[in-house]
Amino acid sequence: NAGVTQTPKFQVLKTGQSMTLQCAQDMNHEYMSWYRQDPGMGLRLIHYSVGAGITDQGEVPNGYNVSRSTTEDFPLRLLSAAPSQTSVYFCASSYSRALTEAFFGQGTRLTVV
């Protein structure tokens, strides 16, 4: 099994550009989530989904958009990139919300210039 797959691994954007970070899982998990990780801040939740067609905001949702049309995919869209969105982004999935272990992707290192 591939687990959780994120693409791309690295990305450089100019301020104002938009892009989509892709995330796919093959474990048939209902719960998927997006985090950003910044030095000294730990992992902070951006958005999460408890199933196809259902999404909700996390701790830091501003500037990001998500949708969940299938169980497998949970893309994260940056609407208009800002330097403050420079970070490492992780997608994760779990069997039962945040009550069971999360499986993380390898991360996307995003730089906004």
Added chain:
Amino acid sequence: EDQVTQSPEALRLQEGESSSLNCSYTVSGLRGLFWYRQDPGKGPEFLFTLYSAGEEKEKERLKATLTKKESFLHITAPKPEDSATYLCAVPTNTGNQFYFGTGTSLTVIP
């Protein structure tokens, strides 16, 4: 306010020198405490889940314990390959989100 605090921020050990990492939490109604290991440039990898005070779990040189207010990750006779950042996390009361600590960066020197 619910939160998770880890200490120390960084720890350097000689190979074979045992020590402990701490994770304290203030969330009410604990629904599990999770430990993860994160290697540079990679996503966190699950280690343990603890659910009740007094519970212990072991994996190789690692042992996690849980009290009503904190968890310890004990590392016995560490090796250089144990070098990583160790994260702890607890679910919110709704169970829909995790609170993550900022992690302890462990370096084991040969």
